[in-house]
Amino acid sequence: MIRDIFPFFFPFDKIAIAGCCLWSLALYIVLSGLKDWITEQFSRWLNFADRSFYTSVEEFEETRDTRESQNAFYASVMSIVPFFLLGFLSNWGIDVSLGSSWSISLGIMTCIGAGVYALGRQGG
Incomplete structure (x- = not known):
């Protein structure tokens, strides 16, 4: 079905993908302190980058809680x-x-x- 949509094909090694995911999961669970630190750094960076999109301080402060929650979610996914x-x-x-x-x-x-x-x- 995918070959009908795309005129090209990328061969995927299913064993390598499964192995990478297993090792990633194990490291993610074991290194929880590093995971928390990485998530915090991504969240700080996203909050800093978000500030440059607003010209007025009032508008920035008005939507601060929502944006920080959204940035925390994105940081968690990016970690x-x-x-x-x-x-x-x-x-x-x-x-x-x-x-x-x-x-x-x-x-x-x-x-x-x-x-x-x-x-x-x-x-x-």
Whole structure:
């Protein structure tokens, strides 16, 4: 169906995409302090960039709460990107050294371990 819409085709390695996503999820769960810091930095940057769109201080202050909430949402979504890049590098490193089946297997085990670690950190 997609080939009918687009006259070109990009081959995707489904195993590499799955491995990158698994490693990204594991790193996102384990490195929650880094995740919070990245989200805060993106939020600060978006709030700073948003200020340049307003000419009057009154209009800026009138919509401040709404814009800050929206920027916090965008920052949270954008904070996934660095972890996806780290997940790509982790998956690639294991794929090169051990093979693609190991990268998926270790990604699954790391996700399980990260979940247990996150639950233990909350309970402590």
